[in-house]
Amino acid sequence: MENTAGNWKFNKVGTVPKMKNTVFIEGLPGIGNVGKIALDFIVESKNAKKVYEITSYDLPHTVFIKEDNLVELPKLMLYHAKLGKQDFIFLSGDVQPVSEYSCYDFCENLLDILEKFNVKQIITLGGIGLGKLPKRPTVFATGNNKKVLKDMKKKNKDINIHPYGVIGPVVGVTGLLTGLAGKRKIPAVALLAETFAHPMYLGMKGSRGILNILNKQYSLKLSMKDLDKEISDIEYELIMKTKDLIGTAKGMKDKSLRYIG
Numbered sequence: 525m526e527n528t529a530g531n532w533k534f535n536k537v538g539t540v541p542k543m544k545n546t547v548f549i550e551g552l553p554g555i556g557n558v559g560k561i562a563l564d565f566i567v568e569s570k571n572a573k574k575v576y577e578i579t580s581y582d583l584p585h586t587v588f589i590k591e592d593n594l595v596e597l598p599k600l601m602l603y604h605a606k607l608g609k610q611d612f613i614f615l616s617g618d619v620q621p622v623s624e625y626s627c628y629d630f631c632e633n634l635l636d637i638l639e640k641f642n643v644k645q646i647i648t649l650g651g652i653g654l655g656k657l658p659k660r661p662t663v664f665a666t667g668n669n670k671k672v673l674k675d676m677k678k679k680n681k682d683i684n685i686h687p688y689g690v691i692g693p694v695v696g697v698t699g700l701l702t703g704l705a706g707k708r709k710i711p712a713v714a715l716l717a718e719t720f721a722h723p724m725y726l727g728m729k730g731s732r733g734i735l736n737i738l739n740k741q742y743s744l745k746l747s748m749k750d751l752d753k754e755i756s757d758i759e760y761e762l763i764m765k766t767k768d769l770i771g772t773a774k775g776m777k778d779k780s781l782r783y784i785g
Contacts (some may be wrong), residue, residue, distance in 0.1 A: 531582050531626065532633050533588030533753040538575040540604065544609040544642045546722055547742065550615040551649040552600070552697050556727025559649030559698060562734045563616050565751055566744065572603035576637075580628035584619050600639075607744060611640055620696050631701045635708060645672065646705050646712035649734055650698035652691050655723025664691060664738055667713035668706030676713060680737045683715075691716065 551563020562781070566572070574763075578600040585681030587595040621627040626688050638646070652664065664687040673685050693699065698714055705712040715737060717730030730750065739746050 555651035558651035558727040558730040561731040572605035576602035651719040661718035669711035
């Protein structure tokens with residue numbers, strides 16, 4: 525079943541169960557790929573089931589070469605998992621929308637879908653680029669609802685909920701989805717981990733910090749030892765795709781691919 529919204533196609537690929545009080549977590553590529561690493565680890569660890577594939581002409585004009593030497597178009601995916609009594613929807617993917625307009629368009633269409641899933645809270649994941657390697661990355665939290673931030677701080681004493689004046693604008697889906705959700709009265713929090721701002725660097729420490737917070741917040745029962753075992757596989761896949769995207773970006777005049785978040 526296909527749901528077409530503007531330039532975005534939401535293709536249903538699995539059974540979408542009825543949900544209530546759903547938590548949505550986003551983790552797309554960005555600085556250090558912090559959010560993507562964390563989100564993909566959760567999806568795999570919890571055996572989340574893919575329910576939608578999202579495609580668009582507003583994704584980068586590139587293809588990825590897979591291990592079988594065939595090409596694959598970029599796409600985004602929605603996954604569902606029921607952990608205990610709590611429903612979760614996860615957004616993962618290879619890329620982000622290529623322009624400011626397409627990012628707004630995607631986020632609005634995504635929020636339409638999330639409202640149908642009865643999403644009551646949104647968590648977005650991203651990185652904060654630093655000029656040097658952080659020894660112990662700080663995880664900052666910002667959002668559109670003070671109460672949710674304070675509640676998260678109670679369970680996670682290490683979160684810094686005072687990012688004003690410390691970090692700049694949060695660019696891309698990570699930031700925009702948080703802001704647009706506020707217009708729909710959906711509480712949203714962006715978890716942003718410090719990482720090294722180099723296109724080939726993978727922010728594993730930042731991802732670990734975010735995963736520890738999500739573990740405490742939602743009792744996900746994630747094994748950090750399993751994350752260590754998967755690091756080599758994650759590094760290979762992300763490095764190859766990052767190389768492809770850097771090459772694409774150099775050939776474009778549009779600088780909007782330099783997203784943060």
